[in-house]
Amino acid sequence: MGLKDLTVIQETLDLIKKHRGEDIDLTRIPLDDKPTYDLLCRADTAGVPQLESSGMKELLRRLKPNCFEDLIALIAVYRPSVLASGIVDEFINRKHGRVAMRYPLPQLESILKETYGLILYQEQAMQIALKLAGYTLEQADNLCKIMKNKESKLIATERLRLIKKAVRNGVPKEKAEYVFSLMGEIAGGLDKSHATIFALISYRAAYLKAHYPIECRTALAGVGL
Numbered sequence: 001m002g003l004k005d006l007t008v009i010q011e012t013l014d015l016i017k018k019h020r021g022e023d024i025d026l027t028r029i030p031l032d033d034k035p036t037y038d039l040l041c042r043a044d045t046a047g048v049p050q051l052e053s054s055g056m057k058e059l060l061r062r063l064k065p066n067c068f069e070d071l072i073a074l075i076a077v078y079r080p081s082v083l084a085s086g087i088v089d090e091f092i093n094r095k096h097g098r099v100a101m102r103y104p105l106p107q108l109e110s111i112l113k114e115t116y117g118l119i120l121y122q123e124q125a126m127q128i129a130l131k132l133a134g135y136t137l138e139q140a141d142n143l144c145k146i147m148k149n150k151e152s153k154l155i156a157t158e159r160l161r162l163i164k165k166a167v168r169n170g171v172p173k174e175k176a177e178y179v180f181s182l183m184g185e186i187a188g189g190l191d192k193s194h195a196t197i198f199a200l201i202s203y204r205a206a207y208l209k210a211h212y213p214i215e216c217r218t219a220l221a222g223v224g225l
Contacts, residue, residue: 005049005201011219012208019215026204031068035210036203040065047220048209050075050202063092070095071203073120076195077186085185091118104179105171107131121192122148125183132179133165147187155184 009026016022039045041064043057051060056078065071077088093099094116101117103109111127112118119125125147126140135143143162146154159180166176190198209216 005205008047008216008219009201009205009208012212012215015215015218016208016212020212024208026207029204029207031203033207033210036207037066039206039210040071044209045206047216048202048205050078050198051206059088059092063095068199068203069114071199072192072195073115075198075202076190076192077120079189082186082189087118087120087185091116091120094118104182105132105175108179119182119186120189121195122186122189123192125186128179128183129162132169132171132176133162134169135162135165143183144187144191147184150187 013024013026016024040051040060043051043060045051045057045060050056056074059074059078063070063074065074073091077083077091082088090099094101103112103117108128108131109117111124111131115121115124119128122144125144126135126137129135129140129143130137143158146158159177162180163173163176166179167173171179205216
């Protein structure tokens with residue numbers, strides 16, 4: 001997220017205040033604003049940080065986000081390695097009911113419900129390691145770092161460790177192996193905490209564009225105040 005993006009947002013707010021007399025507090029705008037999601041669904045996102053690329057516009061049209069959680073997920077998974085895994089297509093199909101939502105294990109429902117049964121975030125992988133294998137937070141964080149850095153020897157060691165611990169906790173070995181492979185698919189993705197910050201700034205910019213298009217265009221053009 002560049003300083004230019006934040007500057008454009010601030011200049012838009014300044015223009016709104018100057019010409020309309022409205023003092024917009026972006027911390028108070030609703031996160032379920034229909035005009036904003038309509039704009040996102042039609043991918044009218046020129047000037048909206050994180051959502052301007054042709055690839056992202058295509059995903060917006062396909063996903064048709066209608067809640068803030070969808071936007072977080074989209075930003076988190078828009079990474080080459082994750083896109084190549086096919087998990088994004090699965091996410092879109094599950095959201096629209098074209099593919100049934102299911103969980104790798106019933107005990108993972110509370111962790112994966114918000115992402116339609118899929119592992120999309122590093123935080124989810126950490127929670128799974130805690131729940132299935134009794135990892136500590138430090139161990140789970142280390143596991144995600146190893147996966148992200150693609151340290152094959154260490155990944156192999158962690159794989160054996162997690163599966164062994166999960167089996168001791170009553171998880172069938174083949175299920176534990178499957179879940180570990182799913183965790184590895186999102187290693188190149190963005191963690192949810194960072195994706196949420198980006199999504200919030202993107203949403204705020206989209207909200208301003210949906211409700212104050214003239215001021216947005218003026219700020220983007222760099223016309224000044």
